Amino acid sequence: MNKLPAPLLAKISWRLLPFLLLMYILAFLDRANVGFAKAAFQADTGISNAAFALGAGIFFAGYALLEVPSNLIMHRVGARIWMCRIMVTWGLVSTAMMFAHNETTFYILRFLLGVAEAGFFPGVILYLTYWFPAAHRGQAMGFFYFGAPLAFILGSPLSGLLLEMDGVANLFGWQWMFAVTxxxxxxxxxxxxxxxxxxxxxxxxxxxxxxxxxxxxLDREERAKGPQSHSLLAALTQPAVLYLALIYLLIQASVYGVVFYLPTQVAGLLGMKVGWLVGLVTAIPWVCALLAAWLIPGFADRRQQHRRVASVTLVVAALGMAVSVSVNSPLIGIAALCFAAAGFISVQPVFWTFPSSTLSGSAAAGGIALINSMGAVGGFTAPIVKNWIEGALQSPAAGLYLLATTTLLAAILVLGVRARASSALQPATH
Incomplete structure (x- = not known):
């Protein structure tokens, strides 16, 4: 496997990864903010739990709709123009969330936020393939994934603090939170x-x-993938790509089924309302996730055991979710959430080494975006299904038990990735 000299790898990494990390922190914080705002936002606007779940999830409808075209545009016009466009428009829509005073405006703005942000994440994954050879890609993606836990480590106390600015300049605390970010x-x-x-x-x-x-x-690696991997249509219809898309749907359903409700869950464990202290405690699982996002992808790269590592981390995440709602002890509950967060954050950079090692050119742009779009479908359905099953069974724990089950299913399916992914290199038969 081709490796870069250590000084050159360090030079590229220090130039690109910290900035991409900052961008992802803002992206993940933007998505998580709705979870922090939940209690205060519903109290001030009168929006029901069902309406909140639909609004939280509808972001992913707009996001999934434009993922593939957005990534194809970035492949053509370049990252500097397209990433600038994505971030400026999503920042403007995020600021406009401060004017969401009823269900209709909440739905519209959440949908527009998804449209604006579409293409950001798969765009960065694609961008990393332009700069990092396969031997270093898992570690680079792991560093990028620091953004999710860092968004909570830094953003949880900040969001809690902004929520406590209630009444400043005649604005609600949740309005300050959306405006500042x-x-x-x-x-x-x-x-x-x-x-x-x-x-x-x-x-x-x-x-x-x-x-x-x-x-x-990079050119040698592209040639090794074979000319057929450059076909966009072939990539979008390859069983291997669709199989990865299914796995990612299950993973993201679990991620956002937890993320949107984590502050509320922590508040319940502590017996407190969501504020600065709950935000501080909510950051603890993400400290564990930060460590895991650094260690686990690097371990998978060194051992070349990406499939097994991904499966084990998903099992850990599933057990953490199940235990967190099965105990009354705040200490055990928070510890279980630490394992859950560490598992479903660290598995993702490992997962993304699968499509990036088999697709290139417009096929990579479209294939990666398609897989991420299916993840967005998971993010859309998770809050709605979680809210429905908890109401139907009259059990606040039922939703997380279901998500833990889907995570275990993903852990089983990922064991079949290696054989299936290799088919992406074979000539298309249609």
Whole structure:
């Protein structure tokens, strides 16, 4: 497997990964904010639990709708223009969430937020394939995935603090939360235009020899994938890609079924309302996830055991979710959530090594976006199904038990990825 010299790898990593990490922190915080705002937002607007669940999930309808075209556009026009566009528009819509005073405006703005943000995550995954050879990609994606736990570690206390600004300038605390995070996102989006380079050939911060070495390695890997992998239609209809899309749907259903309700769950364990202290405690599972996101993808890269590592981490996540709603002890409950968060955050960079190692060109842009779109479908359905089953069974724990079951199913299915993924390299038969 082709590897970069350590100094060149460090140079590329320090230039790109911290900035991409900042972008992902804002993206994940933007999605998680609705969970922090839940209690106060519903109290101030009168929105029901069912309406909140639909609004939380409808983000993913807009997101999934435009994932593939957005990623194809980025593949054509480059990351600096398209990432700037994505972040500026989602920041503006996020700021406008402060004006969501009823169910209709809540639904519309959540849908528009999904439309604006569509293509961000698969765009970054695709962008990493332009800069990091396969030998380093899992670790690079693991660093990028720091954004999710860091969004909670830094954002949980911040969101709780902003919620306590209730009445300042005659605004509700949740309005301050949406406004502040939205404005910061717009600023970072403008910065992205000046900071990102589309490809190694555009990187003036690399020497001519460094650019040539990096591009030669990437070109060799592209040729090894075979010419058929460049077909967009073939990629979107490959059983291997559809199989990965199903697995990612199950993973993301579990992730967002937990994320949207985590502050409320922690508040219930502590017997407190959502505020600064609950936000601080909510950050604890994400500290564990941060450590796992660094250690586990690197371990999988070194051992080349991505399939087994992904399966084990999903089992850990499932057990953590199940235990967290099975106990009355706050200490045990928070500890279980630590395992859940560590599992479903660390599995994702490992998972993304599967499609990125078999697809290239427009096929990679479309295939990665399709897989992520199915994840968005999982994010859309999870809050709705969770709310429905808890109401139907009159059990607040039923939703997480169901999500734990779907996570175990994903753990089983991921064991079949290796054989199926290899078929993506075979010539299409249609």
């Amino acid at each position: 939205g404005i910061v996102t717009v600023a970072v989006g403008i910065w992205a235009y000046f900071h990102l380079n589309n490809r190694p050939a555009d990187a003036t911060w690399l020497s001519d020899d460094e650019r040539k070495l990096l591009q030669d390695i």
